[in-house]
Amino acid sequence: GTRQFYLVNERKNWTEAQKYCREKFTDLATIQNQEEVDAVKSALNGASGYFWIGLRQDPWIWSDGSNSSYRNWISGEANNPVGDYCVHLISKQENSWHVIECNLASPFICYEAALVLIKEKKTWWEALRYCRENHVDLVSVHTEGIQRWVETVARNSSTDNVWVGLRHTCAQGFWFWVSGSTICYQNWAPGNGTGVEDCSNGERSGAVQSGSKQWISLLETQTLNFICTASQGEIRISVLYSGFVFTHETGS
Template sequence: MDQTLYFILLLIALCSVSECVQRQYHFINERKTWTEAQRYCRENYTDLATVDSMNEMNNMNELKKRVNDRSVQYVWIGLQKTGCDEWHWSSGEPVLYQNWATGQPEGRDYCAMMKTGQWHDMACSATRRFICNNSEVNTGLVFVSKLKNWRNAQSYCRQNHIDLVRVRNQNENQQVEKIMNDSHISEAWIGLFRGSWQWSDLSDSSFRYWDTGEPNNSGGNEKCAAVKLNAQGRWNDISCDNQFPFVCHEDKLIVIRESLTWSEALRYCRQNHVDLVSVHSEEIQRRVMNVVKRASTAEVWMGLRYSRILGIWFWVSGETVCYQNWAPGNGSSEEDCEHAVRSGAVQSGGDQRWISRPEHHKLNFICSRY
Protein backbone atom coordinates (compact mmCIF):
# COMPACT_ATOMS: atom_id res chain seq x y z
CA MET A 1 0.00 0.00 0.00
CA ASP A 2 2.81 2.40 0.92
CA GLN A 3 4.60 1.67 -2.36
CA THR A 4 1.40 2.31 -4.34
CA LEU A 5 0.79 5.60 -2.54
CA TYR A 6 4.42 6.65 -3.15
CA PHE A 7 4.09 5.86 -6.88
CA ILE A 8 0.86 7.90 -7.16
CA LEU A 9 2.45 10.86 -5.38
CA LEU A 10 5.46 10.58 -7.67
CA LEU A 11 3.22 10.73 -10.74
CA ILE A 12 1.42 13.81 -9.39
CA ALA A 13 4.75 15.53 -8.70
CA LEU A 14 6.10 14.77 -12.14
CA CYS A 15 2.92 15.96 -13.84
CA SER A 16 3.22 19.25 -11.97
CA VAL A 17 6.70 20.05 -13.23
CA SER A 18 6.62 23.39 -15.06
CA GLU A 19 7.47 23.50 -18.73
CA CYS A 20 11.04 24.22 -19.70
CA VAL A 21 11.67 26.95 -22.19
CA GLN A 22 12.51 25.37 -25.53
CA ARG A 23 14.10 28.36 -27.22
CA GLN A 24 17.02 30.50 -26.06
CA TYR A 25 17.41 34.10 -27.22
CA HIS A 26 20.65 35.97 -27.91
CA PHE A 27 20.78 39.76 -28.28
CA ILE A 28 23.38 40.89 -30.86
CA ASN A 29 24.37 44.51 -30.37
CA GLU A 30 25.57 45.07 -33.94
CA ARG A 31 23.76 47.11 -36.58
CA LYS A 32 22.84 45.05 -39.63
CA THR A 33 20.16 44.97 -42.30
CA TRP A 34 17.47 42.31 -41.82
CA THR A 35 19.11 39.99 -44.39
CA GLU A 36 22.57 40.45 -42.82
CA ALA A 37 21.11 39.76 -39.38
CA GLN A 38 19.40 36.61 -40.71
CA ARG A 39 22.70 35.37 -42.16
CA TYR A 40 24.54 36.05 -38.89
CA CYS A 41 21.95 34.17 -36.80
CA ARG A 42 21.92 31.18 -39.15
CA GLU A 43 25.71 30.95 -39.07
CA ASN A 44 26.06 31.31 -35.30
CA TYR A 45 22.78 30.08 -33.77
CA THR A 46 19.57 28.74 -35.34
CA ASP A 47 17.90 31.75 -36.97
CA LEU A 48 16.57 35.25 -36.42
CA ALA A 49 14.22 35.21 -33.45
CA THR A 50 10.85 33.50 -33.73
CA VAL A 51 8.28 34.33 -31.04
CA ASP A 52 5.57 31.79 -30.18
CA SER A 53 3.80 33.32 -27.19
CA MET A 54 3.46 36.27 -24.82
CA ASN A 55 5.81 34.51 -22.40
CA GLU A 56 8.52 34.47 -25.06
CA MET A 57 7.76 38.10 -25.90
CA ASN A 58 8.34 38.99 -22.25
CA ASN A 59 11.70 37.17 -22.38
CA MET A 60 12.60 39.15 -25.50
CA ASN A 61 11.63 42.40 -23.81
CA GLU A 62 14.18 41.67 -21.09
CA LEU A 63 16.86 41.67 -23.81
CA LYS A 64 15.86 45.18 -24.86
CA LYS A 65 17.39 46.49 -21.65
CA ARG A 66 20.81 45.75 -23.12
CA VAL A 67 20.38 48.45 -25.75
CA ASN A 68 22.37 51.37 -24.32
CA ASP A 69 22.44 53.52 -27.46
CA ARG A 70 19.47 55.88 -27.26
CA SER A 71 19.57 56.45 -31.00
CA VAL A 72 18.49 52.81 -31.52
CA GLN A 73 14.72 52.70 -31.96
CA TYR A 74 14.22 49.16 -33.25
CA VAL A 75 15.56 45.61 -32.92
CA TRP A 76 15.10 43.07 -35.74
CA ILE A 77 13.19 39.81 -35.25
CA GLY A 78 12.73 37.03 -37.82
CA LEU A 79 9.35 38.00 -39.28
CA GLN A 80 9.20 38.96 -42.96
CA LYS A 81 6.36 39.65 -45.38
CA THR A 82 5.98 37.15 -48.24
CA GLY A 83 3.66 37.07 -51.21
CA CYS A 84 1.56 34.18 -49.88
CA ASP A 85 -1.52 34.75 -47.70
CA GLU A 86 -2.39 31.79 -45.44
CA TRP A 87 -4.86 31.22 -42.62
CA HIS A 88 -3.45 30.83 -39.10
CA TRP A 89 -4.72 30.42 -35.56
CA SER A 90 -3.94 33.29 -33.22
CA SER A 91 -2.50 30.76 -30.73
CA GLY A 92 0.25 29.82 -33.18
CA GLU A 93 -1.09 26.47 -34.35
CA PRO A 94 -1.48 25.41 -37.99
CA VAL A 95 -4.99 25.13 -39.42
CA LEU A 96 -5.53 21.38 -39.81
CA TYR A 97 -9.33 21.28 -39.43
CA GLN A 98 -11.59 23.61 -41.46
CA ASN A 99 -15.33 24.28 -41.37
CA TRP A 100 -15.92 27.07 -43.90
CA ALA A 101 -19.45 27.77 -45.05
CA THR A 102 -20.25 27.21 -48.71
CA GLY A 103 -18.51 29.86 -50.81
CA GLN A 104 -16.20 30.82 -47.94
CA PRO A 105 -13.64 32.18 -47.54
CA GLU A 106 -14.30 34.75 -50.24
CA GLY A 107 -10.67 35.87 -50.20
CA ARG A 108 -11.32 39.57 -49.64
CA ASP A 109 -11.00 39.68 -45.85
CA TYR A 110 -8.35 38.74 -43.33
CA CYS A 111 -10.21 37.65 -40.17
CA ALA A 112 -12.75 34.92 -39.46
CA MET A 113 -15.90 34.61 -37.40
CA MET A 114 -18.27 31.74 -36.69
CA LYS A 115 -21.82 32.15 -37.97
CA THR A 116 -24.43 29.51 -37.11
CA GLY A 117 -21.72 26.90 -36.64
CA GLN A 118 -19.68 27.61 -39.79
CA TRP A 119 -16.77 29.92 -40.58
CA HIS A 120 -16.94 33.14 -42.61
CA ASP A 121 -14.20 35.60 -43.47
CA MET A 122 -14.88 39.15 -42.36
CA ALA A 123 -13.11 42.52 -42.41
CA CYS A 124 -10.91 42.68 -39.30
CA SER A 125 -12.16 46.22 -38.63
CA ALA A 126 -15.74 44.99 -38.15
CA THR A 127 -16.96 44.69 -34.57
CA ARG A 128 -18.33 41.43 -33.20
CA ARG A 129 -18.67 39.69 -29.87
CA PHE A 130 -16.09 36.96 -29.36
CA ILE A 131 -14.99 33.84 -27.49
CA CYS A 132 -11.75 33.37 -25.55
CA ASN A 133 -9.86 30.28 -24.43
CA ASN A 134 -9.42 30.08 -20.69
CA SER A 135 -7.17 27.00 -20.75
CA GLU A 136 -4.70 25.24 -23.05
CA VAL A 137 -7.28 22.56 -23.86
CA ASN A 138 -10.52 24.14 -25.08
CA THR A 139 -12.27 23.77 -21.71
CA GLY A 140 -13.58 26.82 -19.92
CA LEU A 141 -14.48 28.81 -23.02
CA VAL A 142 -15.42 32.39 -22.17
CA PHE A 143 -18.02 34.34 -24.14
CA VAL A 144 -17.35 38.11 -24.18
CA SER A 145 -20.38 40.25 -24.99
CA LYS A 146 -18.34 43.41 -25.74
CA LEU A 147 -18.26 44.48 -29.38
CA LYS A 148 -14.65 44.72 -30.61
CA ASN A 149 -12.75 44.45 -33.87
CA TRP A 150 -10.68 41.30 -34.35
CA ARG A 151 -7.35 42.74 -33.15
CA ASN A 152 -8.88 44.29 -30.04
CA ALA A 153 -10.72 41.05 -29.31
CA GLN A 154 -7.41 39.20 -29.60
CA SER A 155 -5.73 41.66 -27.22
CA TYR A 156 -8.61 41.37 -24.73
CA CYS A 157 -8.40 37.56 -24.70
CA ARG A 158 -4.62 37.59 -24.26
CA GLN A 159 -4.77 40.09 -21.41
CA ASN A 160 -7.67 38.49 -19.54
CA HIS A 161 -7.58 34.83 -20.53
CA ILE A 162 -5.23 32.99 -22.94
CA ASP A 163 -6.19 33.79 -26.53
CA LEU A 164 -9.07 33.93 -28.99
CA VAL A 165 -10.64 30.49 -29.31
CA ARG A 166 -9.12 28.00 -31.78
CA VAL A 167 -11.21 25.26 -33.40
CA ARG A 168 -9.17 22.14 -34.18
CA ASN A 169 -11.85 19.50 -34.73
CA GLN A 170 -15.59 18.95 -35.02
CA ASN A 171 -16.02 18.53 -31.27
CA GLU A 172 -14.43 21.92 -30.56
CA ASN A 173 -16.54 23.48 -33.31
CA GLN A 174 -19.64 22.15 -31.55
CA GLN A 175 -18.42 23.55 -28.21
CA VAL A 176 -18.09 27.03 -29.70
CA GLU A 177 -21.46 26.73 -31.44
CA LYS A 178 -23.12 25.70 -28.16
CA ILE A 179 -21.72 28.65 -26.18
CA MET A 180 -22.95 30.97 -28.96
CA ASN A 181 -26.41 29.40 -28.88
CA ASP A 182 -26.51 29.64 -25.09
CA SER A 183 -25.57 33.33 -25.39
CA HIS A 184 -28.25 33.89 -28.09
CA ILE A 185 -25.87 35.21 -30.75
CA SER A 186 -25.35 34.01 -34.32
CA GLU A 187 -21.93 35.60 -35.03
CA ALA A 188 -18.68 35.76 -33.03
CA TRP A 189 -14.98 36.20 -33.72
CA ILE A 190 -12.78 33.12 -33.52
CA GLY A 191 -8.97 33.19 -33.48
CA LEU A 192 -8.50 32.66 -37.21
CA PHE A 193 -6.78 35.21 -39.42
CA ARG A 194 -5.09 35.39 -42.81
CA GLY A 195 -1.63 36.87 -43.19
CA SER A 196 1.36 37.01 -45.50
CA TRP A 197 4.00 37.31 -42.77
CA GLN A 198 6.39 34.34 -42.41
CA TRP A 199 9.03 33.54 -39.80
CA SER A 200 12.60 33.17 -41.07
CA ASP A 201 12.85 29.59 -39.73
CA LEU A 202 9.51 28.68 -41.45
CA SER A 203 7.90 28.16 -38.07
CA ASP A 204 4.11 27.80 -37.93
CA SER A 205 3.91 30.38 -35.12
CA SER A 206 1.03 32.77 -35.74
CA PHE A 207 1.76 34.87 -32.65
CA ARG A 208 1.75 38.59 -33.50
CA TYR A 209 2.37 41.61 -31.27
CA TRP A 210 1.88 44.54 -33.65
CA ASP A 211 1.68 48.10 -32.36
CA THR A 212 -1.60 49.95 -32.90
CA GLY A 213 -2.08 50.66 -36.62
CA GLU A 214 0.70 48.26 -37.65
CA PRO A 215 1.62 46.74 -40.02
CA ASN A 216 0.80 49.65 -42.34
CA ASN A 217 3.41 49.28 -45.12
CA SER A 218 4.14 53.00 -45.03
CA GLY A 219 5.92 53.98 -48.24
CA GLY A 220 5.07 50.62 -49.83
CA ASN A 221 8.34 48.87 -48.91
CA GLU A 222 7.99 47.76 -45.27
CA LYS A 223 8.50 44.01 -45.45
CA CYS A 224 10.40 43.20 -42.22
CA ALA A 225 9.33 43.28 -38.58
CA ALA A 226 11.18 44.94 -35.72
CA VAL A 227 10.54 45.37 -32.00
CA LYS A 228 9.91 49.02 -31.18
CA LEU A 229 11.90 49.88 -28.06
CA ASN A 230 9.60 52.65 -26.79
CA ALA A 231 6.26 50.88 -27.33
CA GLN A 232 6.21 48.11 -24.70
CA GLY A 233 8.04 45.89 -27.13
CA ARG A 234 5.31 45.98 -29.77
CA TRP A 235 6.18 45.42 -33.42
CA ASN A 236 6.38 47.66 -36.47
CA ASP A 237 6.81 46.79 -40.12
CA ILE A 238 9.78 48.66 -41.58
CA SER A 239 12.11 48.62 -44.59
CA CYS A 240 14.49 45.65 -44.47
CA ASP A 241 17.40 47.87 -45.55
CA ASN A 242 17.56 49.67 -42.22
CA GLN A 243 20.40 48.69 -39.91
CA PHE A 244 19.45 47.70 -36.34
CA PRO A 245 20.67 45.38 -33.58
CA PHE A 246 18.83 42.06 -33.62
CA VAL A 247 17.83 38.97 -31.66
CA CYS A 248 18.78 35.42 -32.66
CA HIS A 249 17.25 32.28 -31.25
CA GLU A 250 18.77 28.90 -30.61
CA ASP A 251 16.36 25.98 -30.74
CA LYS A 252 16.68 23.47 -27.98
CA LEU A 253 15.46 20.76 -30.36
CA ILE A 254 17.34 19.38 -33.35
CA VAL A 255 16.33 16.74 -35.90
CA ILE A 256 19.10 14.25 -36.68
CA ARG A 257 18.65 13.09 -40.26
CA GLU A 258 20.33 9.75 -39.63
CA SER A 259 18.30 6.54 -39.34
CA LEU A 260 19.03 4.62 -36.14
CA THR A 261 17.20 2.23 -33.83
CA TRP A 262 15.60 3.80 -30.76
CA SER A 263 18.45 2.68 -28.46
CA GLU A 264 21.07 3.96 -30.91
CA ALA A 265 19.22 7.28 -31.15
CA LEU A 266 19.11 7.56 -27.35
CA ARG A 267 22.85 6.91 -27.14
CA TYR A 268 23.58 9.44 -29.90
CA CYS A 269 21.57 12.22 -28.22
CA ARG A 270 23.16 11.60 -24.82
CA GLN A 271 26.66 11.56 -26.27
CA ASN A 272 26.29 14.57 -28.58
CA HIS A 273 23.54 16.70 -27.01
CA VAL A 274 21.51 16.00 -23.87
CA ASP A 275 18.71 13.48 -24.49
CA LEU A 276 15.98 12.29 -26.84
CA VAL A 277 13.20 14.86 -26.73
CA SER A 278 10.47 14.67 -24.09
CA VAL A 279 7.14 16.20 -25.08
CA HIS A 280 5.35 16.87 -21.82
CA SER A 281 3.25 19.87 -22.90
CA GLU A 282 1.29 21.24 -25.84
CA GLU A 283 3.85 24.03 -26.23
CA ILE A 284 6.72 21.57 -26.68
CA GLN A 285 4.57 19.53 -29.09
CA ARG A 286 4.25 22.66 -31.24
CA ARG A 287 8.06 22.99 -31.24
CA VAL A 288 8.34 19.35 -32.30
CA MET A 289 5.84 20.01 -35.10
CA ASN A 290 8.02 22.86 -36.32
CA VAL A 291 11.30 20.92 -36.44
CA VAL A 292 10.04 17.46 -37.42
CA LYS A 293 9.28 18.67 -40.95
CA ARG A 294 13.01 18.62 -41.60
CA ALA A 295 13.17 14.83 -41.14
CA SER A 296 13.79 12.44 -44.04
CA THR A 297 11.75 9.56 -42.55
CA ALA A 298 7.97 9.43 -42.20
CA GLU A 299 8.32 8.75 -38.47
CA VAL A 300 10.81 10.21 -36.00
CA TRP A 301 11.94 8.82 -32.64
CA MET A 302 11.18 10.66 -29.39
CA GLY A 303 12.32 9.75 -25.88
CA LEU A 304 9.15 7.77 -25.22
CA ARG A 305 9.32 4.17 -23.95
CA TYR A 306 6.82 1.55 -22.82
CA SER A 307 7.38 -0.38 -19.57
CA ARG A 308 5.73 -3.79 -19.60
CA ILE A 309 6.44 -4.18 -15.87
CA LEU A 310 4.61 -0.99 -14.83
CA GLY A 311 2.24 -1.02 -17.79
CA ILE A 312 2.84 2.65 -18.57
CA TRP A 313 4.55 4.89 -21.11
CA PHE A 314 7.28 7.15 -19.73
CA TRP A 315 9.80 9.73 -20.96
CA VAL A 316 13.47 8.80 -20.63
CA SER A 317 14.15 12.25 -19.16
CA GLY A 318 12.08 11.33 -16.10
CA GLU A 319 8.64 12.79 -16.82
CA THR A 320 5.57 10.60 -16.97
CA VAL A 321 3.25 10.91 -19.95
CA CYS A 322 0.70 13.41 -18.62
CA TYR A 323 0.21 15.37 -21.85
CA GLN A 324 -0.59 12.98 -24.74
CA ASN A 325 -0.95 13.30 -28.50
CA TRP A 326 -1.42 9.69 -29.67
CA ALA A 327 -2.73 8.84 -33.11
CA PRO A 328 -5.85 6.60 -32.99
CA GLY A 329 -4.98 2.99 -32.16
CA ASN A 330 -1.63 3.87 -30.58
CA GLY A 331 -0.47 4.20 -27.00
CA SER A 332 -2.85 1.71 -25.35
CA SER A 333 -1.51 -0.89 -22.95
CA GLU A 334 -3.38 -3.65 -24.82
CA GLU A 335 -1.69 -2.75 -28.10
CA ASP A 336 1.77 -2.49 -26.53
CA CYS A 337 1.71 -5.62 -24.37
CA GLU A 338 1.71 -7.75 -27.50
CA HIS A 339 5.26 -6.69 -28.31
CA ALA A 340 8.52 -7.15 -26.44
CA VAL A 341 9.95 -3.64 -26.79
CA ARG A 342 7.98 -0.61 -27.99
CA SER A 343 9.09 3.00 -28.27
CA GLY A 344 7.38 6.24 -29.22
CA ALA A 345 7.78 8.18 -32.46
CA VAL A 346 6.12 11.24 -33.96
CA GLN A 347 4.83 11.45 -37.53
CA SER A 348 6.84 13.88 -39.65
CA GLY A 349 3.84 14.62 -41.91
CA GLY A 350 0.11 15.03 -41.48
CA ASP A 351 -0.92 16.23 -38.03
CA GLN A 352 2.27 14.95 -36.33
CA ARG A 353 0.60 12.55 -33.90
CA TRP A 354 2.50 10.04 -31.75
CA ILE A 355 2.76 6.40 -32.77
CA SER A 356 4.09 3.23 -31.20
CA ARG A 357 6.84 1.40 -33.10
CA PRO A 358 9.16 -1.59 -32.45
CA GLU A 359 12.42 -0.17 -31.17
CA HIS A 360 14.53 -1.95 -33.82
CA HIS A 361 13.02 0.19 -36.61
CA LYS A 362 15.51 2.71 -37.98
CA LEU A 363 14.23 6.29 -37.99
CA ASN A 364 15.44 9.88 -37.78
CA PHE A 365 15.17 11.30 -34.25
CA ILE A 366 14.91 14.54 -32.26
CA CYS A 367 17.51 15.48 -29.67
CA SER A 368 17.16 18.08 -26.95
CA ARG A 369 20.22 20.33 -26.64
CA TYR A 370 19.64 21.63 -23.10
Protein backbone atom coordinates in the same frame (compact mmCIF):
# COMPACT_ATOMS: atom_id res chain seq x y z
CA GLY B 1 6.73 28.49 -25.05
CA THR B 2 9.40 26.25 -26.51
CA ARG B 3 12.06 28.82 -27.27
CA GLN B 4 14.62 30.99 -25.54
CA PHE B 5 15.29 34.52 -26.80
CA TYR B 6 18.67 36.24 -26.95
CA LEU B 7 19.56 39.88 -27.54
CA VAL B 8 22.72 40.26 -29.61
CA ASN B 9 24.04 43.76 -29.15
CA GLU B 10 25.88 44.03 -32.46
CA ARG B 11 24.76 46.16 -35.38
CA LYS B 12 24.03 44.14 -38.53
CA ASN B 13 21.63 44.40 -41.44
CA TRP B 14 18.72 41.94 -41.47
CA THR B 15 20.43 39.34 -43.70
CA GLU B 16 23.64 39.44 -41.62
CA ALA B 17 21.58 39.14 -38.43
CA GLN B 18 19.76 36.13 -39.86
CA LYS B 19 23.06 34.45 -40.76
CA TYR B 20 24.46 35.11 -37.26
CA CYS B 21 21.38 33.73 -35.49
CA ARG B 22 21.39 30.60 -37.65
CA GLU B 23 25.07 29.98 -36.88
CA LYS B 24 24.92 30.62 -33.14
CA PHE B 25 21.31 29.79 -32.25
CA THR B 26 18.32 28.52 -34.24
CA ASP B 27 17.14 31.62 -36.15
CA LEU B 28 16.07 35.25 -35.93
CA ALA B 29 13.25 35.66 -33.42
CA THR B 30 9.81 34.38 -34.34
CA ILE B 31 7.15 35.86 -32.02
CA GLN B 32 3.82 34.03 -32.11
CA ASN B 33 1.82 35.21 -29.09
CA GLN B 34 1.72 37.58 -26.12
CA GLU B 35 3.66 35.12 -23.95
CA GLU B 36 6.59 35.36 -26.38
CA VAL B 37 6.29 39.16 -26.52
CA ASP B 38 6.76 39.09 -22.73
CA ALA B 39 9.70 36.69 -23.03
CA VAL B 40 11.40 38.99 -25.55
CA LYS B 41 10.86 41.92 -23.19
CA SER B 42 12.65 39.97 -20.45
CA ALA B 43 15.48 39.07 -22.85
CA LEU B 44 15.94 42.77 -23.65
CA ASN B 45 16.50 43.28 -19.92
CA GLY B 46 15.82 47.01 -20.10
CA ALA B 47 17.82 47.57 -23.31
CA SER B 48 16.33 50.39 -25.35
CA GLY B 49 16.24 50.81 -29.11
CA TYR B 50 15.34 49.15 -32.40
CA PHE B 51 15.94 45.41 -32.86
CA TRP B 52 15.56 43.12 -35.86
CA ILE B 53 13.14 40.21 -35.54
CA GLY B 54 12.66 37.44 -38.11
CA LEU B 55 9.78 38.92 -40.13
CA ARG B 56 10.41 39.94 -43.76
CA GLN B 57 8.10 40.94 -46.59
CA ASP B 58 7.84 38.12 -49.12
CA PRO B 59 4.82 38.54 -48.46
CA TRP B 60 5.27 38.74 -44.68
CA ILE B 61 7.02 35.52 -43.69
CA TRP B 62 9.12 34.45 -40.72
CA SER B 63 12.80 33.65 -41.17
CA ASP B 64 12.31 30.11 -39.82
CA GLY B 65 9.45 29.43 -42.26
CA SER B 66 6.70 29.35 -39.64
CA ASN B 67 3.39 30.76 -40.83
CA SER B 68 2.16 32.35 -37.60
CA SER B 69 -0.34 35.10 -38.31
CA TYR B 70 0.32 36.89 -35.00
CA ARG B 71 1.32 40.53 -35.55
CA ASN B 72 2.12 43.36 -33.16
CA TRP B 73 2.26 46.39 -35.49
CA ILE B 74 2.56 49.93 -34.17
CA SER B 75 -0.97 51.35 -34.30
CA GLY B 76 -1.65 53.15 -37.56
CA GLU B 77 1.37 51.54 -39.24
CA ALA B 78 0.97 50.94 -42.98
CA ASN B 79 2.40 47.44 -43.08
CA ASN B 80 2.24 46.56 -46.78
CA PRO B 81 4.85 48.77 -48.48
CA VAL B 82 6.26 47.93 -51.92
CA GLY B 83 9.88 46.76 -51.94
CA ASP B 84 12.28 44.89 -49.68
CA TYR B 85 11.21 45.54 -46.10
CA CYS B 86 11.89 43.91 -42.76
CA VAL B 87 10.62 44.44 -39.22
CA HIS B 88 12.08 46.28 -36.24
CA LEU B 89 10.82 45.70 -32.71
CA ILE B 90 10.82 49.06 -30.88
CA SER B 91 11.32 48.72 -27.14
CA LYS B 92 10.07 52.23 -26.30
CA GLN B 93 6.74 51.55 -28.05
CA GLU B 94 5.77 48.55 -25.90
CA ASN B 95 7.83 46.24 -28.15
CA SER B 96 5.52 46.83 -31.10
CA TRP B 97 6.71 46.34 -34.68
CA HIS B 98 7.75 48.80 -37.36
CA VAL B 99 8.38 48.25 -41.09
CA ILE B 100 11.79 49.46 -42.29
CA GLU B 101 14.40 48.86 -45.04
CA CYS B 102 16.31 45.61 -44.50
CA ASN B 103 19.77 47.10 -45.13
CA LEU B 104 19.90 49.23 -41.96
CA ALA B 105 22.32 48.08 -39.26
CA SER B 106 20.68 47.27 -35.90
CA PRO B 107 21.08 44.98 -32.91
CA PHE B 108 18.83 41.94 -33.16
CA ILE B 109 17.03 39.17 -31.29
CA CYS B 110 17.71 35.48 -31.92
CA TYR B 111 15.91 32.47 -30.56
CA GLU B 112 16.99 28.98 -29.68
CA ALA B 113 14.50 26.15 -29.94
CA ALA B 114 14.32 23.89 -26.91
CA LEU B 115 13.33 20.95 -29.14
CA VAL B 116 14.17 20.25 -32.77
CA LEU B 117 12.33 17.82 -35.07
CA ILE B 118 14.75 16.05 -37.43
CA LYS B 119 12.84 15.08 -40.57
CA GLU B 120 15.23 12.30 -41.53
CA LYS B 121 14.42 8.61 -41.20
CA LYS B 122 16.82 6.87 -38.83
CA THR B 123 16.86 3.84 -36.55
CA TRP B 124 16.65 4.58 -32.82
CA TRP B 125 20.42 4.20 -32.34
CA GLU B 126 21.17 6.40 -35.36
CA ALA B 127 18.75 9.02 -33.99
CA LEU B 128 20.41 8.92 -30.56
CA ARG B 129 23.86 9.33 -32.11
CA TYR B 130 22.68 12.19 -34.36
CA CYS B 131 21.15 14.13 -31.46
CA ARG B 132 24.25 13.70 -29.28
CA GLU B 133 26.62 14.74 -32.07
CA ASN B 134 24.60 17.70 -33.38
CA HIS B 135 22.45 18.85 -30.46
CA VAL B 136 22.19 17.57 -26.87
CA ASP B 137 20.22 14.30 -26.70
CA LEU B 138 17.09 12.47 -27.81
CA VAL B 139 14.26 14.13 -25.87
CA SER B 140 13.24 12.62 -22.54
CA VAL B 141 9.55 13.29 -21.89
CA HIS B 142 9.62 13.19 -18.11
CA THR B 143 6.97 15.87 -17.45
CA GLU B 144 3.59 16.83 -18.89
CA GLY B 145 5.08 20.17 -19.93
CA ILE B 146 7.71 18.48 -22.12
CA GLN B 147 4.99 16.19 -23.50
CA ARG B 148 3.10 19.30 -24.69
CA TRP B 149 6.25 20.65 -26.38
CA VAL B 150 6.78 17.27 -28.07
CA GLU B 151 3.16 17.24 -29.31
CA THR B 152 3.65 20.66 -30.91
CA VAL B 153 6.91 19.69 -32.61
CA ALA B 154 5.71 16.23 -33.73
CA ARG B 155 2.83 17.76 -35.75
CA ASN B 156 5.24 18.49 -38.58
CA SER B 157 6.78 15.01 -38.81
CA SER B 158 6.87 13.11 -42.11
CA THR B 159 6.58 9.70 -40.39
CA ASP B 160 3.57 8.38 -38.45
CA ASN B 161 5.70 7.90 -35.32
CA VAL B 162 8.64 9.87 -33.94
CA TRP B 163 11.53 8.50 -31.86
CA VAL B 164 12.10 9.88 -28.36
CA GLY B 165 14.72 8.98 -25.75
CA LEU B 166 12.72 6.08 -24.31
CA ARG B 167 14.52 2.74 -24.12
CA HIS B 168 13.66 -0.78 -23.00
CA THR B 169 16.18 -3.25 -21.61
CA CYS B 170 15.27 -6.85 -22.36
CA ALA B 171 17.86 -8.13 -19.88
CA GLN B 172 16.25 -6.33 -16.92
CA GLY B 173 12.76 -5.94 -18.36
CA PHE B 174 12.07 -2.24 -17.74
CA TRP B 175 11.81 1.11 -19.57
CA PHE B 176 14.06 4.12 -18.89
CA TRP B 177 14.89 7.57 -20.29
CA VAL B 178 18.34 7.97 -21.89
CA SER B 179 18.78 11.24 -19.97
CA GLY B 180 18.79 9.24 -16.74
CA SER B 181 15.48 10.61 -15.46
CA THR B 182 13.13 8.06 -13.94
CA ILE B 183 9.75 7.33 -15.54
CA CYS B 184 7.18 8.89 -13.24
CA TYR B 185 5.00 10.78 -15.74
CA GLN B 186 3.62 8.30 -18.31
CA ASN B 187 1.59 8.65 -21.49
CA TRP B 188 1.51 5.15 -22.98
CA ALA B 189 -0.99 4.26 -25.72
CA PRO B 190 -3.28 1.36 -24.69
CA GLY B 191 -1.45 -1.97 -24.88
CA ASN B 192 2.02 -0.40 -24.86
CA GLY B 193 4.75 -0.13 -22.25
CA THR B 194 2.99 -1.59 -19.24
CA GLY B 195 3.23 -5.34 -19.94
CA VAL B 196 6.07 -7.73 -20.73
CA GLU B 197 7.77 -6.74 -24.00
CA ASP B 198 8.30 -9.23 -26.84
CA CYS B 199 12.09 -9.27 -27.18
CA SER B 200 12.20 -12.17 -29.67
CA ASN B 201 13.05 -9.90 -32.63
CA GLY B 202 15.40 -7.52 -30.80
CA GLU B 203 15.50 -4.57 -28.42
CA ARG B 204 12.64 -2.08 -28.30
CA SER B 205 12.53 1.69 -27.99
CA GLY B 206 9.82 4.29 -27.45
CA ALA B 207 8.20 6.56 -30.01
CA VAL B 208 5.43 9.16 -29.95
CA GLN B 209 2.50 8.70 -32.34
CA SER B 210 2.07 11.77 -34.51
CA GLY B 211 -1.72 11.34 -34.27
CA SER B 212 -2.64 10.62 -30.65
CA LYS B 213 0.78 11.79 -29.34
CA GLN B 214 0.85 8.81 -26.97
CA TRP B 215 3.91 6.60 -26.50
CA ILE B 216 4.32 3.26 -28.23
CA SER B 217 6.87 0.44 -28.15
CA LEU B 218 8.62 -0.29 -31.47
CA LEU B 219 11.54 -2.39 -32.69
CA GLU B 220 14.67 -0.21 -32.55
CA THR B 221 15.46 -0.95 -36.22
CA GLN B 222 12.44 0.95 -37.59
CA THR B 223 13.40 4.23 -39.28
CA LEU B 224 11.53 7.32 -38.09
CA ASN B 225 11.81 11.08 -37.66
CA PHE B 226 13.01 12.01 -34.18
CA ILE B 227 13.14 14.89 -31.70
CA CYS B 228 16.34 16.21 -30.14
CA THR B 229 16.74 18.56 -27.20
CA ALA B 230 18.61 21.53 -28.66
CA SER B 231 19.67 23.38 -25.52
CA GLN B 232 20.41 22.35 -21.98
CA GLY B 233 17.61 24.63 -20.78
CA GLU B 234 19.80 26.56 -18.41
CA ILE B 235 19.78 30.33 -18.44
CA ARG B 236 23.05 31.34 -19.96
CA ILE B 237 24.46 34.81 -20.04
CA SER B 238 27.53 34.85 -22.20
CA VAL B 239 29.53 37.18 -24.36
CA LEU B 240 29.71 36.53 -28.08
CA TYR B 241 32.39 38.56 -29.84
CA SER B 242 31.83 42.19 -28.88
CA GLY B 243 28.13 41.75 -28.28
CA PHE B 244 26.53 40.92 -24.98
CA VAL B 245 23.99 38.16 -25.24
CA PHE B 246 21.19 38.28 -22.70
CA THR B 247 18.84 35.37 -22.36
CA HIS B 248 15.37 34.72 -21.12
CA GLU B 249 14.02 31.21 -21.03
CA THR B 250 10.38 30.43 -21.70
CA GLY B 251 8.60 27.26 -20.84
CA SER B 252 10.51 26.33 -17.69
